[in-house]
Amino acid sequence: IDSEDDLLQECISSAMPKKK
């Protein structure tokens, strides 16, 4: 379960804009 959540979190973060 944990690794699934980690994977999801990583995926969400990868789509966010980087700090300007």
Added chain:
Amino acid sequence: PTPPYLRWAESLHSLLDDQDGIHLFRMFLKQEACADLLDFWFACSGFRKLETAEGNDEKRLKLAKAIYKKYVLDNNAIVSRQIKPATKSFIKDCVMKLHIDPAMFDQAQTEIQTTMEENTYPLFLKSDIYLKHA
């Protein structure tokens, strides 16, 4: 230059293109118990961006299953309630048949985006959280 909070009011996309905007919008959605809408939207973008390179297949399958399980499977979940039945069946089919395509969540993402544009985004612009910040 235009202050960020004014740009956020231009469109949902200008809001979601700014880290501080996302943070504030997420705080508002959390208060309304629908932060999953935003998380799902970003998860779909992240999934599409994931390279289709060889060796990544297992990761993509695992991720597709995780997104499906967390947001789509439960018909009472906030995201699932805003996705059309046909779109849900399509995603379920893709997962069950292990047909993992970078675009498999695109339609669902569009439907959730429409929900946010018509509903939570305008409410956010009138919310205390936004107005206090502005």
